[in-house]
Amino acid sequence: MTLPExxxxxxxxxxxxxxxxxxxxxxxxxxxxxxxxMTGIEVSTYFWDYGGFATxxxxxxxxxxxxxxxxxxxxxxxxxxxxxWVFCAGLVLATVVYLAVLLMFxxxx
Amino acid sequence: xxDTTTTPPDVAPDADLETDPDAGYLAYPRTEWDEHDHxxxxxxxxxxxxxxxxxxxxxxxxxxxxISTYLLVxxxxxxxxxxxxxxxxxxxxxxxxxxxxxxxxxSMSMALAVGAISRGDTRRTKIWLLTTAILGALFxxxxxxxxxVFYNEGFGYTTNISTSAFYTLTGFHGAHVSLGILLxxxxxxxxxxxxxxxxxxxxxxxxxxxxxxxxxxxxxxFAVVYLIR
Numbered sequence: 001m002t003l004p005e006x007x008x009x010x011x012x013x014x015x016x017x018x019x020x021x022x023x024x025x026x027x028x029x030x031x032x033x034x035x036x037x038m039t040g041i042e043v044s045t046y047f048w049d050y051g052g053f054a055t056x057x058x059x060x061x062x063x064x065x066x067x068x069x070x071x072x073x074x075x076x077x078x079x080x081x082x083x084x085w086v087f088c089a090g091l092v093l094a095t096v097v098y099l100a101v102l103l104m105f106x107x108x109x
Numbered sequence: 110x111x112d113t114t115t116t117p118p119d120v121a122p123d124a125d126l127e128t129d130p131d132a133g134y135l136a137y138p139r140t141e142w143d144e145h146d147h148x149x150x151x152x153x154x155x156x157x158x159x160x161x162x163x164x165x166x167x168x169x170x171x172x173x174x175x176i177s178t179y180l181l182v183x184x185x186x187x188x189x190x191x192x193x194x195x196x197x198x199x200x201x202x203x204x205x206x207x208x209x210x211x212x213x214x215x216s217m218s219m220a221l222a223v224g225a226i227s228r229g230d231t232r233r234t235k236i237w238l239l240t241t242a243i244l245g246a247l248f249x250x251x252x253x254x255x256x257x258v259f260y261n262e263g264f265g266y267t268t269n270i271s272t273s274a275f276y277t278l279t280g281f282h283g284a285h286v287s288l289g290i291l292l293x294x295x296x297x298x299x300x301x302x303x304x305x306x307x308x309x310x311x312x313x314x315x316x317x318x319x320x321x322x323x324x325x326x327x328x329x330x331f332a333v334v335y336l337i338r
Binding site: 074102 | 317
């Protein structure tokens, strides 16, 4: 059988150490603070009128918060690359399928 | 990293494990046969963790279906049979914002619990697991309160298709959170009894993945269902 030249290349940065890296506690607290600030900006759209800018802003903040939680709290940033593929397979499939459904109802209903 | 491949007892010691197809198993470097002679995972990733990520990927499809259903029916004109005033008329955004903050904080405490168990600090692990469970219970309490307010305002589960879709979506999320709380309490008990320590810390990590997932689902629900008008 053929083994990869570098296990790290094959599976991602976590493999070399045998375990995924863990961020120190203060990093998690910093990330939580960042997420709270992002949420505060989201909530501000309810109190102030951002006009047509509100929806793109909310969607952008949602994607950023989603990505930060997955990357750092769920440790995917430092874990096996295969896990990213496994999760993204479901996530991308769901996004594409349901966007297609919403678009079809938008234009053909 | 040192090559730690060992030979299982049923394979001849002189078998060429790298190339011999009759050797009985595929050999990988950097693996160790455990004390029960369990085969190491060929990916190098534990089965539990891989299975949890696969489950979370599939759960995206469930929540994607529920969210898109809500988006489809939330603006149905009232003259359409089954339609009615949208449930978002009674949303209390400041209250839901506090609930979101609570769930966000629970994600942080879960991450701290995973960090603590990875260092073998069982005392802090228990504190953070309990904190996470309490914050999760607060979130569920808030959701029950919110549902009861909506019901009293005349928006029951079967009032119209918009309320049905809303309660189904947020109810499924609440069920996930409730299951997570049970998981956290079980973990707390096992850590307390010494059945989970640093060596079994992956159990806490896998439960943490589930908990963070319910948080990211709420991030989407909060923005798409509650805030976007």
